[in-house]
Amino acid sequence: MTKGTILVIGSNGTQLEARGGGTITIGQFLNETAVPLMTLVAAGYDFVLATPTGEKPVMDKDSDALIYFAQDDEARTRARDFFNNDPGMNDVRTIRSMIDAGLDRFAGVFFPGGHAPIVDVMQDPDAGEVLRYFHSTNKPTAAICHGPISMLAALDNARAFRAALIDGDKVKAHALGKGWQYAGYRMTVFSRSEEEYAEENVFHKKLIFNMPDALEAAGAEVINADNFTSFVVVDRELITAQNPMSDHELAAKFVAALEKAA
Structure with missing residues (x-):
């Protein structure tokens, strides 16, 4: 018996538009994905990974670095092995299929970081439907680093909102x-x-826009701490973390919220 199943909404983004033309190669961040999920598994939870296309997220090559693991190569190796080889990381579904099968079986939802969600998840209508369900049922919703930008998918017209941000039309x-x-x-x-x-x-x-501006344009109260230090904010069902260094704190507070909700 597990304590519950967590829905993980990953991204298929690999190229992000740059201001003035061209693109930036991006992906899903290693520690921001693996560390929270490994913590959830250790705490007794299962997870299901879903993306807009049903394909596995691509790891951001810049995230496979010791700096994000406190210079601990063993910790980085464990995270890399988890990302590459864990069965749950490789049995990927579409977000739509998870909605059609029923979201009520999930205890919470998690949005990993990396710049990738800026490309697709933040304007994905299925991700928006997922967010509206978890908000309406007051179930824990966690996101780290650039993952919180995914919350904008819950807008009625997220695609047009993103376009307005790119155009600088505040x-x-x-x-x-x-x-x-x-x-x-x-x-x-x-x-x-x-x-x-x-x-x-x-x-x-x-970048085409920065993340605090985007969230504030929709009405969020964005709070930031010092650069590259762990910082997590909990407000009602929403748990958000600022940067890669917040991975362990985000994981602990997400597990605590899940236990409380149960």
């Missing part, structure tokens, strides 16, 4: 954000200054 984005189920929620996400560091030192390109 008035239109604000109008399209009205009625968002998370308006007024306190949450965190990869910060402006952390993103600037990534743009300058990793991508050498500018």
